Amino acid sequence: MLTQKKKQQAEAALQSAKENMNTRFRLGYHIMAPANWINDPNGLIYFNNEYHVFYQHHPYDENWGPMHWGHVKSKDLVHWEHLPIALVPGDDCDRDGCFSGSAVDNDGELTLIYTGHHYIDKEKDIFYQNQNIATSEDGITFKKSNLNPVVAIPPQDSGHHFRDPKVWRHGDSWYMIIGNATKEEIGRVILYKSSDLCDWEYVGVVAESDGTHGYMWECPDFFELNGKQVLLVSPQGMKADGNKYRNLFQTGYFIGDYDYEGNTYNHGTFTELDNGHDFYAVQTFLDAQGRRIAIGWMDMWESLMPTKEDGWCGALTMPRVLTLTEDNKIHMNPPDEMDLLRESKTEAFKDKIIGESHLIETEEKLIEFQIELDLKNTNAETAGIKIRGQKDEQTVLSFEKSTGIFTLDCSRSGKRDDGIRRTQLYTDEVLSLRVFVDRSSIEVFINEGQATMTSRIYPENEMLGVEVFAENGTAKINDFNLWKLKDIWN
Known part of the structure; x- marks a missing residue:
């Protein structure tokens, strides 16, 4: 009941903010919250013949704050409908935020896997993070598991950055990669394995920075494309190199071959995915047509955000279909459905x-x-x-x-x-x-x-x-x- 009351309060705050919002910069065909703050896309999934996109959301303010999960759905990737807020923070497993994560269809049960954020000292940005699940039968109303957190602590050699789980099924097992940093502030992606989404076994490191790819790897994604294994990551702390890596943080990819038995990933160099100003925290999913579709946050940390003056901030990119060329480069293009606009x-x-x-x-x-x-x-x-x-x-x-x-x-x-x-x-x-x-x-x-x-x-x-x-x-x-x-x- 307490969770439901929190959701109702958040929805009421959104409605009030929407009524007072200046619409001069509001987008016409992109995913946005009804009002106030939005950042990372979360939980992208094709479920029950509809596209679902969740997003990091602060329904009480146009600035970043305690993260909720906002929610939209669509039948065609173009016409989106706002749904009630899916996750609100404040429970023992996610006291100070429901951070980014992913979604899977577990035999007809839509399951969200997300990071719980907990401040020890907010002013000094000292915190710890864990991984949790929430489930839904109708794809709209979600219940957090009483087993949360399903992963309570990171590996012993980790620092406190331990977030953004991406889960998928391979064979008879579930796999989960998590963005992580070592105690020495080396960005990396680590792997867990489970038979039931609740009991997770730590497998090891999938890939990590060679010292030039930042202190933390956020929002990882790991999937097969044209016979190759793609690792998408959003590194924090990379230095600019000529025309590359000009934004505060980056999003890019490695292409390689992966062995599940030995957890070995032999990959090439890091390549930036988009060369504009505002493209971060990209996530992908497979749709019913077998297309690998990506959506990113269409803003950048510490950038100019004049829409805050108007009572809202943030948007997601258009969907993009990913393909892999013979020379191992990812191409992104709008899906055919964009012609409906x-x-x-x-x-x-x-x-x-x-x-x-x-x-x-x-x-x-x-x-x-x-x-x-x-x-x-x-x-x-x-x-x-x-x-x-x-x-x-x-x-x-x-x-x-x-x-x-x-x-x-x-x-x-x-x-x-x-x-x-x-x-x-x-x-x-x-x-x-x-x-x-x-x-x-x-x-x-x-x-x-x-x-x-x-x-x-x-x-x-x-x-x-x-x-x-x-x-x-x-x-x-x-x-x-x-x-x-x-x-x-x-």
Whole structure:
């Protein structure tokens, strides 16, 4: 009864905050909480013919605080419905927060596996963490297990970072990886094994930093893709390296081969998954079609978050389908279902030579556009796109042909400080872009997922349109189309 009362209080606080919220930057087709704070995606699962996404949530404030689990579901990955808060903290197993975790279908019982957070000294950030489960038969109402915590303490060589369990089934056993750090502050991922989700045996270390990959590995994920084993992690504490690792924390992957019997993972180097500003804590799941789908938190710790002034903060990325290339690179692309957002279409032009610029006018702030640049017939030093607003607001996507550097510049759309991100492309024939803009976000998919760049933007003025430009030469545009997208929340 106490848990139910807490949930009702949280829902009431959300409703009150929603009524007083400024909607100027609210997104139209991304997952957000109804109001107040959201961060990591949790518990991604396809269950009873519906997609479920949970998320880290503080229903009482627009800043991070005691973590609850918010909850949405969808039948098509596009149209989302808010559900009641799934988990509230405060029990002996999760006194100061229900931190990140995952979800599994245990013979028709939806089971959440999550981290309980406990402060010893909050001001000094001294804490301990454990792992817990909660179950549901209807996929909406959850009951915490009376066996919690199911993993009470980390291995003896651990520091206090011990969180974000990801659970899956292999053969007759359940496996769980957990983000961890040693006492010497070496980030790593550790493995547990169980027959029933309740009694867990520690197996050992799956992978760890070589000293350059940070002091803590958050939000791990471990799955097979095209015959290879992928380890996704979000390292804290990596140093910037040229155009790589420019954000406070990163999300990236290792590709390798894994032996369950010996717990040996032979893998390659760490590769950043997205090269924009706001992409973290990514989690994946398999859907009914066998697709490996990823969703991340579309913000970054210690970044500018002007929506806090409006009574809310945080969002999740669009879903992305992951594929693995023959050279062991992950490509991310929107699922086909994103086409359901399309309303009116503008066929801007085909086979057009651009000298200087050409503006396609639109006042819409929810748009998708696709453009293909013929590099063989382009002699401009730089070519690209400007998403333009009044008073010289603009978000700029540009490609420098001589170096292969692609740039996302948000410095004139709400990211005045540290507004630029760059990534190296390897292409000399065609540059194709598929770009989604949603009021205060931009997601760029380059050459069918060869690279992606995801950032929050905060334009305060009305839209003018999308401008194609070329500098010091001409650019050949093979095709350019633009769609107005629907707002699923209105």
